[in-house]
Amino acid sequence: MNPGADFGGDLVFSRVVTDPGEALRRALDDSLTGYAEFVPADALLLGEGGDGIVAFEDGVPVRVRHSAGTVGDAAVAALALPGPYRVRFFAVADPPLGPDARVPPDGLAERLAGDPALAARTRERAPEGDDGTGLDAVEAFLEDEARVEEIRERAREEAEARAAELGLDGVLDR
Amino acid sequence: MVEAFAVASGKGGTGKTTSTLALGIALAETYDVTVVDADTGMANLLFHAGLDDADVTLHDLLLEGRDVDVADATYDRFGLTVVPCGTDLAAFRDADPARLREVVAELARDADVILLDSPAALGSTSAVLPVVLADRVVLVTQPTVPALSDALKVQEYAASYGTGVAGVLFNKVRDGDGIERVVPKAERYFDGPIVGTVPDDDAARAARRAGQPLLSFAPDSPAARAYHAAAAELDVRRADGETLAERFRSAVVPEEP
Numbered sequence: 001m002n003p004g005a006d007f008g009g010d011l012v013f014s015r016v017v018t019d020p021g022e023a024l025r026r027a028l029d030d031s032l033t034g035y036a037e038f039v040p041a042d043a044l045l046l047g048e049g050g051d052g053i054v055a056f057e058d059g060v061p062v063r064v065r066h067s068a069g070t071v072g073d074a075a076v077a078a079l080a081l082p083g084p085y086r087v088r089f090f091a092v093a094d095p096p097l098g099p100d101a102r103v104p105p106d107g108l109a110e111r112l113a114g115d116p117a118l119a120a121r122t123r124e125r126a127p128e129g130d131d132g133t134g135l136d137a138v139e140a141f142l143e144d145e146a147r148v149e150e151i152r153e154r155a156r157e158e159a160e161a162r163a164a165e166l167g168l169d170g171v172l173d174r
Numbered sequence: 175m176v177e178a179f180a181v182a183s184g185k186g187g188t189g190k191t192t193s194t195l196a197l198g199i200a201l202a203e204t205y206d207v208t209v210v211d212a213d214t215g216m217a218n219l220l221f222h223a224g225l226d227d228a229d230v231t232l233h234d235l236l237l238e239g240r241d242v243d244v245a246d247a248t249y250d251r252f253g254l255t256v257v258p259c260g261t262d263l264a265a266f267r268d269a270d271p272a273r274l275r276e277v278v279a280e281l282a283r284d285a286d287v288i289l290l291d292s293p294a295a296l297g298s299t300s301a302v303l304p305v306v307l308a309d310r311v312v313l314v315t316q317p318t319v320p321a322l323s324d325a326l327k328v329q330e331y332a333a334s335y336g337t338g339v340a341g342v343l344f345n346k347v348r349d350g351d352g353i354e355r356v357v358p359k360a361e362r363y364f365d366g367p368i369v370g371t372v373p374d375d376d377a378a379r380a381a382r383r384a385g386q387p388l389l390s391f392a393p394d395s396p397a398a399r400a401y402h403a404a405a406a407e408l409d410v411r412r413a414d415g416e417t418l419a420e421r422f423r424s425a426v427v428p429e430e431p
């Protein structure tokens with residue numbers, strides 16, 4: 001399994017880590033820009049459960065995609081498994097993945113590594129505002145009624161589709 | 175009287191578990207409160223509550239054929255009844271999330287308020303079940319675009335499943351966040367009131383490291399005071415314990431996908 005092959009770049013490091021925080025710290029300490037493949041043990045050993053791609057800018061994880069098709073926070077949640085992981089980091093000047101895969105800078109440190117100190121350090125490094133955490137970005141979002149309504153609408157559709165998937169139809173009219 | 179709240183965020187890192195315990199401890203000054211770690215895939219309430227060594231947890235109650243009473247998995251801590259969940263992945267895989275319904279029905283007999291610390295995702299039966307079963311959700315969010323988007327998502331899921339919004343809590347709020355400008359713009363989108371804004375506080379991280387809930391570890395910290403204020407804003411609705419138990423027993427529970 002080689003999920004990173006499509007994006008090219010030079011291999012910076014390849015390690016099997018029990019604590020994914022090790023790889024995140026290395027990327028942060030070395031201010032790496034590029035992307036990392038996170039392959040959980042189940043995917044590595046059993047070919048099950050899928051793996052993820054994390055784009056880094058200046059050491060900060062900025063976008064995530066899971067091989068199951070999820071992006072952003074959902075992809076981070078899908079990747080959050082007990083270790084070990086094989087992590088391979090490739091340096092590229094223009095890291096892959098689109099804006100829909102955006103994650104908060106501390107998302108992986110919190111969710112994957114469970115390391116608040118690393119999360120704090122990553123937040124400090126993250127440029128203000130371009131990840132949707134700056135006040136201007138938040139205010140612009142909240143003033144954009146159409147965008148908010150679109151999120152709500154999509155969530156309602158998802159909830160209904162998922163209800164059918166999970167056999168929950170009966171609660172929809174509760 | 176009993177009301178079950180799912181404390182949910184839709185994303186990780188918002189301080190949901192810290193908030194669940196803090197609201198629980200604050201509400202326990204008025205009510206009999208039971209806190210359940212319903213984040214069965216990524217349980218961490220036990221670490222926050224100093225229950226790392228709990229022998230019996232929610233996992234045992236969710237496993238078929240395990241002869242364990244609900245009472246065996248409840249622990250009296252910090253003025254609360256706490257039902258922690260284990261962190262063993264095999265137990266999570268084998269657990270039947272639908273049994274949560276029975277467990278909560280049983281707990282409802284002795285509680286005024288039940289808080290379900292809910293998973294930070296919506297992608298599976300075990301993840302949506304607390305939101306389906308609860309009377310209302312408490313949304314824990316942060317003043318960021320991703321966190322607000324996810325809170326809105328949870329609200330819509332909850333509404334689709336007939337679960338209302340009891341309140342929205344902004345957590346980990348930092349000085350530069352301009353929260354006083356964010357709140358008025360955010361509140362019109364939520365179906366419940368914004369019950370509080372909790373500052374980002376080192377005391378919360380120190381409490382977590384110490385394995386103690388914030389309100390026990392640093393009761394006078396700014397964050398702890400903000401949680402007290404938020405709990406006071408939550409209107410707990412009266413319902414009969416037996417009625418809730420019955421409703422839980424009869425709730426439609428999803429099949430495993």
